[in-house]
Amino acid sequence: MSAPPPGDGPGTVAVVPLRGGVSGKSRLAAALDPAARRRLVAALARHVVAVLLASDGVDGVLVVTADVPFAVDTLGLRARGGSARVEVVQQPPDRPGLNAALDVGREAALERGAARLLVAHADLPLLAPDDVVALLAAGAAGDAPAPVVVATDRHLAGTNLLVLPTRPPGDAPFAFRFGEGSRAAHVAEAERAGLRPVVVRRPGTAVDLDTVDDWGELPRAVRDRLRHGLDLPLP
Numbered sequence: 584m585s586a587p588p589p590g591d592g593p594g595t596v597a598v599v600p601l602r603g604g605v606s607g608k609s610r611l612a613a614a615l616d617p618a619a620r621r622r623l624v625a626a627l628a629r630h631v632v633a634v635l636l637a638s639d640g641v642d643g644v645l646v647v648t649a650d651v652p653f654a655v656d657t658l659g660l661r662a663r664g665g666s667a668r669v670e671v672v673q674q675p676p677d678r679p680g681l682n683a684a685l686d687v688g689r690e691a692a693l694e695r696g697a698a699r700l701l702v703a704h705a706d707l708p709l710l711a712p713d714d715v716v717a718l719l720a721a722g723a724a725g726d727a728p729a730p731v732v733v734a735t736d737r738h739l740a741g742t743n744l745l746v747l748p749t750r751p752p753g754d755a756p757f758a759f760r761f762g763e764g765s766r767a768a769h770v771a772e773a774e775r776a777g778l779r780p781v782v783v784r785r786p787g788t789a790v791d792l793d794t795v796d797d798w799g800e801l802p803r804a805v806r807d808r809l810r811h812g813l814d815l816p817l818p
């Protein structure tokens with residue numbers, strides 16, 4: 584995705600934060616050894632990126648990570664000689680953490696002229712294109728103020744995906760507040776930024792893979808594929 588003339592940029596760019604390699608999915612250490620976790624992180628990331636690319640309304644995907652070689656290999660970009668619609672963006676070492684990764688992704692999306700961001704975690708095994716299309720529809724600009732779609736997790740406490748304008752009204756940009764209690768934090772942040780929060784909870788967006796309990800609740804066929812790093816079927 585290159586920088587287009589003002590106003591001609593992509594409509595919606597997806598930003599996928601990825602903590603790859605051995606540092607990802609540490610909460611699954613009791614269930615999976617480091618090699619299996621690395622395979623799982625890779626298979627999950629491939630699934631989420633494939634779903635985003637298959638979703639109408641997503642014009643490009645930026646994967647933001649400190650581990651660029653892992654992401655490039657995982658997504659097969661080297662083999663494919665890169666991809667016009669998927670780019671891996673380096674997360675600088677002096678900007679650590681998930682929220683900083685999303686700030687880096689938003690800056691890259693702005694450089695590409697994107698009007699809207701779709702933040703999507705890389706650990707959503709049941710995500711399907713229909714879910715992405717539904718979130719984009721919920722985030723359609725329509726009447727002012729522009730909406731911020733908060734796709735919450737199964738516990739109605741976290742945030743698995745966000746849809747928001749790349750440049751909200753006013754000067755203070757929307758602050759990413761991923762972490763404990765992020766659903767409520769993102770709703771409050773949207774209101775502070777003069778945006779309209781819309782909370783969504785769909786089976787495909789609510790299931791993220793964080794803990795051993797989450798692992799045990801996945802369909803067995805999905806667990807078996809992820810354990811061996813096999814791709815998940817595209818719904």
Ligand SMILES: Nc1nc2c(ncn2[C@@H]2O[C@H](COP(=O)(O)OP(=O)(O)OP(=O)(O)O)[C@@H](O)[C@H]2O)c(=O)[nH]1
Pocket residue numbers: 599600601602603606607608609610611647648649674679680681684703704705706792793
């Ligand atoms: N680029 C980047 N992505 C991150 C970072 N922390 C988490 N992520 C990604 O953000 C999403 C949510 O991740 P978490 O479940 O909070 O963290 P995790 O590394 O997957 O798992 P834990 O190690 O168990 O916390 C996943 O897509 C992670 O890969 C980070 O510091 N930088």
Ligand SMILES: C=C(OP(=O)(O)O)C(=O)O
Pocket residue numbers: 681736740741742743760761762763765766791793
């Ligand atoms: C980062 C979040 O949660 P988790 O670490 O459980 O993915 C969140 O919901 O903001």
